[in-house]
C-alpha cells in the first residue's frame with residue numbers, strides 16, 4: 001500500500017525534481033519511479049507491473065540505473081525521490097533485462113502453438129524485443145492443469161509468478177481469492193487454500209495475466225488472437241455500462257475482453273477513480289446467450305394452437321392488419337406497448353414515438369417502472385433532476401458513503417468496485433444498511449443489519465438523529481425557515497428508541513450514521529432495490545433528500561442522493577420518454593409547450609394530455625377488455641410478475657399479442673405473433689448508464705437467423721401503419737434525437753446535472769413533508785408470519801436473459817432451493833436439501849432449502865431470475881400511488897418442514 005497515498009486527494013504530495021536520461025522531470029514525491037518514467041512517454045518492459053495496483057517487483061524487467069548505485073534498480077518498487085539521476089537505456093540494461101527474460105523462459109513450457117496467449121503474450125514480446133534465441137535451457141515443469149473452476153483454467157507451467165492475478169484480486173477487487181503456494185518445487189498460483197476456485201469469477205485475473213497461465217474455459221483452443229475481430233461496445237447486463245470488447249471469429253462471439261489488460265498497464269492511478277476497466281462475471285462470461293441455439297431465428301405466427309414459422313412478410317402483414325383493425329374498430333386506446341430497458345436509446349425513443357405517433361395511444365411503459373421510476377419521480381419532484389447526480393469518480397472519492405437497501409456487489413458489481421476503492425484508497429467511511437449480510441457490509445467501516453422492510457423507518461431515525469444532534473447546515477436551513485420548521489414538526493413524533501426496536505439498528509448506530517454523513521466533506525447516499533423496489537420507495541427517496549438537504553449536501557461537489565439501475569438502459573428508457581408520464585427529455589407528457597414541440601416535430605396530434613396507462617394499468621385494462629392489442633418488446637411480464645397480478649388472464653383476453661424478443665419467452669408462447677429481435681451484439685445504438693453517460697453499442701456480428709434490430713422492426717411496422725419514417729440506421733434515429741434533445745449525446749461524459757432544491761422548499765415542501773414521516777403502527781408480531789421472504793438479484797445473473805447464457809448457468813444454476821440462515825435451519829430441524837412448505841398470504845408451495853450465511857436470521861431468499869418453483873407467486877403486490885411502481889420483492893412467510 002506504500003505508494004497509494006500520493007494519489008489520495010487529501011494527501012498533498014510534494015513536487016520533486018529528478019533527472020531521467022539527462023532530462024529534468026517534475027513529479028510527485030513518493031510515487032513509483034516506474035510511473036514517473038512512463039509519464040515521460042518512455043516505456044520500459046514491466047511484466048509484473050500494472051498501474052491499477054501496488055508494484056510487486058518480481059519480474060526483474062523494469063531495471064534502470066540510478067546514479068550512486070552499482071547494480072540496476074527495479075523502477076516499479078523504487079519510490080521517486082528528489083534529485084535522483086536515472087538512466088533507462090544502455091547495453092548494460094538491455095543485457096540485464098535480456099537475462100531476466102531468459103530466466104523466465106528457462107522454466108516456461110514453450111507450448112506457444114497451443115497457448116491461447118500466443119501472439120498476445122508479454123513474455124513472447126519481451127523475448128522477441130531482447131533477441132532471446134537460445135532456449136536450450138528450457139525446462140518443463142509438468143504441473144497438471146487446474147481445471148476445477150467453472151470458468152477459468154490454471155496452467156501453472158506457463159506462470160511467471162508475476163502475481164498480477166493475485167494483486168488485482170486482492171488490491172483492486174478486495175476479493176482476495178488467489179495466493180501463491182509452493183507445490184512440486186514451484187511457486188504456483190492457487191485458489192485460496194488450494195481448494196476449487198470460489199470467487200466472483202470476474203475474470204480480471206485472466207485479463208491481467210501477461211502470459212497464458214490463466215485461460216478462459218469457454219474460449220480455450222477456439223482461436224488465435226489474430227483471427228478475431230474486436231468490437232468495442234457496452235455491456236448489456238446492468239446499468240454500470242462497462243466498456244467491453246466482443247471478440248468474434250466469423251459469426252461467433254468467442255470471448256469478451258475489456259480495457260483492463262496487461263496490454264493496458266500504464267496509467268495514472270488517480271484515473272482508476274473513474275473505473276479500472278474490468279468486467280464482472282456477467283459481462284465477461286455471460287456472452288454465450290448471443291448465439292445460443294435457443295435464439296429465435298424466424299417469425300412465428302399463431303395458426304390454431306400452434307406458433308408456426310412464417311416468413312417476415314406474411315407475419316408483418318398479419319400483425320399490421322390486426323393492429324389496424326383493432327384501432328379502426330376500438331380506437332387507439334385499445335392498443336398498448338411494453339418495452340425492456342435492455343433496448344437502446346434509439347429504440348426506446350422510436351418505441352414511444354411509434355405508440356404515440358403511429359398508433360396514437362399513450363398506453364406504454366418500460367421496465368424502468370419496476371423501481372427506477374420511484375427514484376426519478378422523487379428526485380425530479382424535489383430537485384428537478386430525474387437521475388443520479390454523482391458519477392463513479394465522485395463515489396470513489398467520497399469520504400462518506402451511505403449505502404442503504406443495496407446489495408451492490410450482486411446488482412452493480414463495478415459500481416461496487418468504486419466503493420471498494422473509496423474504502424481502500426480514499427479511506428472512506430462506508431455505512432451499509434441492509435437486511436442481508438452483503439459483501440459490501442463485510443468490507444464497510446459501519447455495517448448495519450436491519451430487519452427486512454424497515455429501510456424507511458431507518459431513514460426516519462437518521463433524519464431525526466441529525467436534527468436531535470444539531471448536525472444541520474445552517475446556511476441551507478436558514479434559507480428556508482418554513483420548510484425546516486415543517487420538517488422538524490414532521491419528525492417530532494419519531495422516537496429513536498422505537499425506531500431501534502422496530503428496525504434492529506441501535507440508537508447509537510443511527511446517531512453515528514447521522515454524524516458520519518453530516519460531518520464528512522464529500523458524502524454520498526446510494527439507495528437501490530431495498531428502497532426503490534419496495535413499498536413507499538418514492539417517499540423514502542424524498543426522505544433521503546431531506547437528509548442531504550439539512551446536512552448541506554445537495555449540490556455540493558462530490559455529494560448527492562443516488563441510485564443504481566439494474567438493467568443497462570433504465571435511465572435511457574426514462575430519458576427517451578418510454579413512460580406515459582414523460583415525453584423525450586423527461587418533459588411532462590401534459591406540458592403543453594413540450595407537447596406542441598413534439599407534435600410539430602413528428603407532424604401528428606398527440607394523444608390527449610392526461611391520457612396514458614402505465615404497466616399496472618395496462619394489465620388491468622387488458623383484463624377488463626379495454627386494451628385489446630399489446631405489443632411487447634423484450635419484456636416478459638408473465639415470468640416477472642406475481643400471480644396476483646393476473647398477467648395470464650390479462651394476456652389471455654387479448655385479441656392480439658405481439659412479442660418481439662431474441663427468445664421464445666413465457667409471454668411469447670402466448671402470443672399471436674412472435675418477431676425475432678437481435679441482441680445488443682447485432683446492432684448499433686447507445687445506452688445511458690447510471691452515471692448519465694451515453695455509451696455506444698456497436699454491431700459485432702450479423703443478426704442471427706432472420707432476426708432484426710428492434711428499431712428496424714418498429715420502423716417497418718410504423719411505415720406499414722401509414723407513417724413515413726425514413727430511418728435506415730440507428731444513426732438516423734440518433735440524428736432526430738439530437739435535434740430534439742440537444743446535448744443528450746455527450747458521448748462518454750456524464751451530462752452535468754445540478755440539483756436545486758430551492759423551488760421545492762419554497763413551494764409545496766411544507767405541505768408535503770408530514771406525509772412521509774407519518775407514524776405507522778407496528779404490526780403485531782403475533783399476527784405476523786415469522787419469516788421475511790426476499791427475492792432479488794444474484795451476481796451471476798441479470799433478469800431472465802442471463803439464464804440463457806450457459807457459462808453463467810454453469811456457475812449459478814437454478815437449484816430451486818430456498819436460501820436460509822443456518823441457525824434458522826437448525827431451529828426448524830431441517831438440513832440442506834430438506835423439503836419445506838413455504839406459505840404466504842397468497843399461497844403455499846414446497847421446495848428444498850439450502851444454508852446461506854449471508855441471509856439474516858428470520859429471512860429467506862430466492863433468486864428472482866428463476867421461476868422453478870414459482871416463488872414469485874407467493875408475493876403480494878403493492879403499487880405506489882404516486883409513481884405506479886409495483887413492489888413485489890418481499891413478503892412474510894411461514895416455513896415448516898414438509
Ligand code: SF4
Nearest residue numbers: 169199201202203205
Ligand atoms: S476471477 Fe476475479 S474474483 Fe476470481 S480469482 Fe480472478 S480476479 Fe479474483
Ligand code: SF4
Nearest residue numbers: 159160162163165209
Ligand atoms: S498466473 Fe499469470 S498473472 Fe498470475 S502470477 Fe502467473 S503469470 Fe502472473
Ligand code: SF4
Nearest residue numbers: 235237238242280283
Ligand atoms: S453486468 Fe454490469 S458490472 Fe458487469 S460487466 Fe456488465 S455492465 Fe459491467
Ligand code: FES
Nearest residue numbers: 057059060062076
Ligand atoms: S515490473 Fe518491476 S519487477 Fe516487474
